[in-house]
Amino acid sequence: MTLEAKVNYLSEYQPCDFEVLSVNLLFELSASSTLVTNRMLIKRLASRSVSESENKLKLNGEGLVLKSVRLNGQLLSEAGFQVTQEHLFLSPEGDEFELEVVTEINPQANTALEGLYLSSGNFCTQCEAEGFRRITYFFDRPDVLSVYQTKIIADKQAYPVLLSNGNLIESGELADGRHFAIWHDPFKKPCYLFALIAGDLVSLEDQYFTADNRTIKLCIYTDPHHLPHCRHAMDSLIHAMRWDEQRFGLTYDLDTYMIVAVDDFNMGAMENKGLNIFNSKYVLADPQTATDVDYEGVEAVIAHEYFHNWTGNRVTCRDWFQLTLKEGLTVFRDQEFTADRLSPAVKRIEDVRRLRSHQFAEDAGPMSHPIQPQSYIEMNNFYTLTVYEKGAEVVRLYQTLLGKDGFRKGMDLYFARHDGQAVTVEDFRQAMADANQVDLDQMQAWYVQAGTPHLKVKAEYNAVNASIKIGFQQYLKADNSFSPFLIPFKIGFLNDQGETLYPEVAADYSSAVKLEGQDYVLKISQENQVFEFNGVSDKPQLSLLRGFSAPIIMEYQYSEKQLAFLACHDTDSFNRWESAQRLALMELMANIARFQAQQAYQLGAAYADLFETLVSQALNSDQADLALLAYSLTLPDLNYLIEQYDAVDIEALVSVHQQMKKSLAQKYETLLFEVYQKCLADQAYRYDKQQIAQRLMKNTALSYLSSLATDQIITRIKQQYDQQSNMTDIQAALQCLSNLTSPQTDSALAHFYDKYQDEPLVLDKWFSIQAASHREGVFETVQTLTAHPKFSYSNPNRVRSVIGVFCRQNILAFHRKDGAAYAWLAEQVLKLDEINPQVAARMLVPLMQWRRFDAKRQDLMRSELISLMANVQSKDVYELLEKSL
Ligand code: B3K
């Protein structure tokens, strides 16, 4: 570790002593030596004058070659400033001055993909969180807002398109085949929203007419041969713009909205003001190359970045500890958007699955942090599922507590108060509270306490009084002295026919309960709390935590019978799915115990019957929501199963999971095959709810059947593959084949490669399907994949599709007993650490979970972490290692 690992603390936040009135940037682009001239008009803030700041001006800068510094036009000699590895210090006189800094950077050598870099020969930028300091010296912090003007000069033939934030105000030709463009962004913004693009790109154009009668020009830029694949992204953008006007009254503010797709990108996309830069994975889609999941991803990410224009850009974060202010809120907004576009229950299931399979693990592991982290070494490490997904759950709590209208009132007040400001999560909460005249202070507990809250639920029915008492106890596993969370708990009461009951809330409790449609929302605010309902003449069926109304682990002793009943009769569709999952989980866990006691696997009657009922529903009803049923029929995934255990027995979990799938397929082969046939449809691909659901059900059935591995099934899978009708079905078929040992597997994989070798996004699928395969020898295959000519350590998508997929999804192979895969991952991390620290840090995560496994595996994993610690260079990986050890 050579870099200084400075820890930043929320508690040490200090406002900046200066304000930057304007930033004037000039980029003279060249691949290996770009000159950046940065002219800033800076004003000392009266409130924090001389004594405190001692005249000192401290700008961030990393990896820059400083060429010159001018203060009010005067060139400073070296004595006039001080440069360190990470800063430039000056002591300017006066309250207002102009500072010009010229630096040189090398975009071509920038493999970290942070700052200014090249992707497929085009210049692009990524500044969030702290990448602007790799472009020029600046106050690289989100609370310094300024107006930017950017002039770009570049060779015209190589870089015909020159883009930056805001509006184009001038462009023209220069000598030597160069040209220029000047962009001006009238909205004040922090530097993390700065963007620049220069490249050989073409654009798909369209228009949007705002609710307040303005015409916005929409452009999606990509390399020429992908132009036909941008239509879905454009439609998604238009839908998102309309939705935000209708749901939140928020309209776009500039005259142009630009999106650029690039192939080398560390994450999904970036919301730079007026100029979003995207991983091409979240822009390009056509039926032949993208699956339903990809289509949904494009729509959601396009919407997400668009929504940031208000939640993030117009109102931004005071400091990076407030990241969830913009991310949690914007994820919540994109979830609501997708729910409206597709199906609310299905979207909720997808989100809850991701949360419980991945975020819960983060909450329980060494990276556990509250949605508002209290400290960090490398901010990029905190773009986590906790900040994003749990953050979105916490925003959802406000909506559940206040109702949709109350939430909207809070949003309106938030924008009225804070437009143009850099604020905190407390400001958001205060707006929600004031707009609704309620006290929401207790919500603070969700922001500062790490870990997933547990909630024990007990119900006591009293036939004599016809009343029912429901008691709750909340606790945090890792913290006995926690302060209780405010939990809105949605509950429904049903009779044995599945009809909704409306019991009366006992008088003492009425202030903490509200009835909304068929649900009661109980406001749980104490560690131990009881609610009582009257007028319940028969013991009701309880539908608990409807819609997963809070991100908690609910503990309630359901009987198999109750779950089977709810899975079929609950009026809350989310809870029908949830009950089927709980029953499946009980079944899995019972068999894991049997496995550990060396007893034979047994398929329990309750789950088998439910499975049969659900498959029959899919087969017999035209009204059935096939997506919901398909998800109900899908077993809880291995990652979620792992979450149920403090000490994980890998072999038991994996083998029981596989056996359960196979035994269901054996028992219901005929039914599953009929469902498969029923869902076969010869229709042109459309991205719509019905078709998506039908494909999902078909491929769920196919996946079960494939575990039987009979010749007949293999032929059927191969047929689906050969039809090549759309990527959703092709990929599903190839996934099934990839787990089988059959000549068909190899021929399909070879065919797929031949066909798609020049389509990077599709080729990623070829890599990841093989990395996730359950075949013997997959570890050896993965090693050859990283040596494949099309593999590249400098392309994050490719790295994720091989290393990420293998280590995160291929549980048994990654955790092979000899530890060879652990050592291999450590090697990969070390290699990546030199190329791209952000990606290296992400790849390390599976090793961080070492405490969950048996003693032998713990030793093996830990020793890899220790040896990495001695060798890594980046703050990113260092911080994670330090937390793990
Ligand atoms: N705000 C960006 C993420 C930046 C990640 C920096 N490591 C994309 C998003 O959340 O919309």
Ligand code: ZN
């Ligand atoms: Zn975001």
